[in-house]
Amino acid sequence: MKLTSEEQAMLSGEHGSACKWALEHMLQVGRQFDAQDFVPVSQAHMMGDPESLGEAGVRFLERLVEDSAKVAIPTITDPRGVDLTYYRELGQTETMASLERRIIKACSSMGILLTNTCICYQTILPPVRGDHVAFGDTGVVIYTNSVLGAYSNFEGGPSALAAGLTGRTPRYGPHLDSNRCGTMRFIVRHPPRELTDWGVLGGIIGRAAGSYWEVPVLEGIDTVPTSDELKHFGAAMASYGSVPLFHIVGVTPEAGRIEDVFNKIPTSSTDIAKSNYEDFRKNFSAKGEKVDVVVFAAPQLSLMEISQVAALLDGRRINKSTALFVCTSPGVASDCDRMGLTNKIETCGGKLLRGTCFYQQFAREIAQANGWYHLVSNSAKIVNIIGGYGYKPSLASMEKCVESAIKGVLV
Amino acid sequence: MKRILKCHVGVGPKVIGEAMVSKDNFSARYDLDRIQGVFSRPTHKLFGQSYVGKILVMNTAKGGVASAWMLLEMKSRDMAPVGILFNRTNTILSQGAALAGISLCDQFEDGDITDLIGSGDHLFIDPERGIVEIV
Secondary structure, eight states: OOOOHHHHHHHHTTTOHHHHHHHHHHHHHHHHTTOOSEEEOSOEEEOOOHHHHHHHHHHHHHHHHHTTOOOSSOEEEOOBSOOTTTHHHHTOOHHHHHHHHHHHHHHHHTTOBOOOOSOHHHHSOOOOTTOBOBOOSHHHHHHHHHTSOOBOOOOOHHHHHHHHHHTEEEOOGGGSGGGSSOOEEEEESSOOOSHHHHHHHHHHHHHHHOSTTOOEEEEOOOSOOOHHHHHHHHHHHHHHHOOOOOEETTTSTTOSSGGGTOSSOOSOOEEEOHHHHHHHHHTTOOTTSBOSEEEEOSSOOOHHHHHHHHHHHTTOOOOTTOEEEEEEOHHHHHHHHHHTHHHHHHTTTOEEEESBOGGGTTHHHHHHHHTOOEEEESOHHHHHHGGGGTOEEEEOOHHHHHHHHHHSBOO | OOEEEEOOOOBSOOEEEEEEEOSSOBOHHHHEETTTTEEOOTTSTTTTOBOTTEEEEEEEBOSOSTHHHHHHHHHHTTOSOSEEEEEEOOHHHHHHHHHHTOEEEOOOTTSOHHHHSOTTOEEEEETTTTEEEEO
16 A cells, blocks of 8 residues: 555554554555555544453553554544443443443543444534545444445444544545445335335345445435434445445435446346335244333434334333333433433333443343343344344334333234 | 465465355354354354354355454454455454454455355465465
């Protein structure tokens, strides 16, 4: 890779050993993806929950702090794994909380802003079109690339941190315009009508694409989606297919017309019909079965979504054998407190978790501690993830999730 | 008989190990019980099997960003694969392998790597040179 004089200085250790590590790490990765140089980035977003880091990852961060590491650009964080105001009740241990406290301390020491959110594009500082960033949650990245028209790879925690320390990232993947052209064409014959439908459509497209290097292009979306709908759509597509970028003709900024996103418009395309949604949902349905836990998360909820959950509960008591969790950012949680939404949910027996996401909270261990098996959610993303943690996942609309929580069985 | 497969330059050190092949995709978060060292996702083709010390040979990487930290955590407890070969990697698995010092290569010239290598084959991976030997 071609290095500037500043990058050469970083590599030789003139900017400290943390910057030297960061450059070496990014050079190694950039080489695998044929990056020719680095691109300056305006923000970094780092994933780093204690389950993923473990003792080894936490020590890694602490060693960087010992080396006087400081971020060079605004660097923010993905959800934490322990809500320190509620971990004992959740069945998490002191060991987990201790790891979390050490991560928070290390990140703070490096100047990282602990936003603890995977909806930074809705709540913190959304990048603008053409902005290069190093974001590190797949749902954040696909939204940033596709809906905002900014440029990011999927950056894992270490690479996002390396970008934060140096203010740059290797230029490859969606940072290059040549990698942002459509590669697959889908005609949506049955447009999604509610939030979970959008997640299901994202899952269908993600499965069909199945690669970081595919760029799906959709036609047939007949209404302007909301930010929450595209949030669920993108998060599911990234989860099922590892896809970082999509275009919706007439909706997303780079796809005013289909010819804008294809060098040569493909003659073949794939139709998405009502039956595709039904087939997808068949994998995640256990109607009539006891529900242990209802989860609204992945991605964290916006204020509007939480308002809907509170309205659907409508003061009714959640079944005593079922738990209900709503995960959101600390900022949105404060708004919910102020507006009375937290109280509305918690007086019904639900719980608003702050700055965490359910699946990033030692999901296997809290299932064992609480005896949870059957999980119901309106998130197509979380039902894809959570099976590996030993849960039986079901997918239902927000309305049905709430009704299931009240009845204690999947309606 | 020894066979040499050429691939793109990868990340990580030279390693030898036994192949564990599947026409499935891979994520440390989605697919593994990292404490027990087994594939735990019921729908994964390697469900129930131990991956510890093996060279995973799969189609591609999938899912979220967590694998980038998890490979380091797994390696610190000696509960990691020694290498990973994909038809095509994604960014996360390469970043995680680079941090953890686990060998990872992709883009094989001779075709689908999950056809070219069989489970139980003994492999030598040289990421720097972009070659994998079936020995």
